[in-house]
Amino acid sequence: MNSLVEENYLKALFSLSEDKGEVSVNDLSKHLNIKMPTVTSMMKKLAIKKMVHYESYKPLRLTAKGRKEAGLIIRKHRLTEMYLVEKMGFGWEQVHDIAEQIEHIKSPLFFAKMDELLNHPQIDPHGSPIPDKDGKIVWKEYKKLSECTQGDKVKMAAVIHSSDEFLKFLNSREIHLGLKLEIKFVEPFDSTMVVSYDNHASETLSYMVCERLLIEKE
Amino acid sequence: MNSLVEENYLKALFSLSEDKGEVSVNDLSKHLNIKMPTVTSMMKKLAIKKMVHYESYKPLRLTAKGRKEAGLIIRKHRLTEMYLVEKMGFGWEQVHDIAEQIEHIKSPLFFAKMDELLNHPQIDPHGSPIPDKDGKIVWKEYKKLSECTQGDKVKMAAVIHSSDEFLKFLNSREIHLGLKLEIKFVEPFDSTMVVSYDNHASETLSYMVCERLLIEKE
């Protein structure tokens, strides 16, 4: 059984290694707000538990076992987020902190029930995929809004690195998952986009925003 | 802010001091399965935090502040139990262990939402009162079934010291809160009771069972 603290390291390793499959001690340290020596010693501990591959001065890699553990924690996190939004009526910007705590609850039954009541959802309220019962994730290949061009008609599928601020910003513009929007114009100079949807005939979105919105083409 | 561990001490103090208002270090130690020296040192810590009155070799007493804290944790526990049964479809014998973990979640909003969705319940699935938002408990004055006599018609209101085994026993006899039953006969020798209700024309309940069932007179 992993401690709550170990679980947080695993989860962080998982998210940070999403692309390269490797993480530096430094990145992990910054992400968790924990000093590097502490990270090093925890990595040695997790190496003994066969959760990470650790060698001095080399990048960190999760083992298959570690990846599964991490996936299962993320599964609990995202199921919880979905439950809070769908069954309890929370806003998508409110659920992260609560799920961050509930993800550590030890009760397979509890999460099985959530899963059942939600009808085995595939994504969380931010469009992120929910790992399956073996901790495996299938990332649907979404495109960033920023990669689209004038005239494209697209549908909001997910948001990345969804912070409270960002979600509140989207709320204020009435942008939500499933929303269909059309790209009216792309400013060549700074890649700002002008889009239209529903009652919003013309909204301007900065490049930073467009980088964080994932979409499906119509 | 209290640690999870401190919260467990407070909760234990609260339950154990329900009658006398005092608890011995020894009782607390046994209840929590923690050795006496550890309890002593934690009591000193909680005394500094003004949660308990502590004097060497004297019984322990919660302060008003400590009692409030404990009440609020029990509130979260019981709200959670009620939520699990009412909204998620768990059996009353399944919810204790999950609630034991969720009671430590830090999120006023989360519990406020539960409270709202449940319509501000007064009791948990075992008939125990849910403390109010100030941590205050109002114990309704129930009578034990064992104190009743032949011919009495009563309604199940609560169970005390509800263990998994006991609840499963009640399930097996289809005894639940709100159930109306009539006392057919009381065995003078061992105070065993013969009762009838619904489809059960004659069920025999031991004295031990009757001591743990709280009822309202019709």
Added chain:
DNA sequence: CTAATAAGTTAGATTAATCTAACAATGTTA
């Protein structure tokens, strides 16, 4: 290709929560 900077490790200290062993106070009982 060195010298400076950044990243990573080692060593040792700290805090919270636990334990055991030894001692002290209180309570009980013959």
Added chain:
DNA sequence: TAACATTGTTAGATTAATCTAACTTATTAG
């Protein structure tokens, strides 16, 4: 009331998770 048993405390050790200071290895920029 003296002896024994129970209860409670003190002292000191242990473990998990963290830190700082000092040192080492790796990377990068002239």
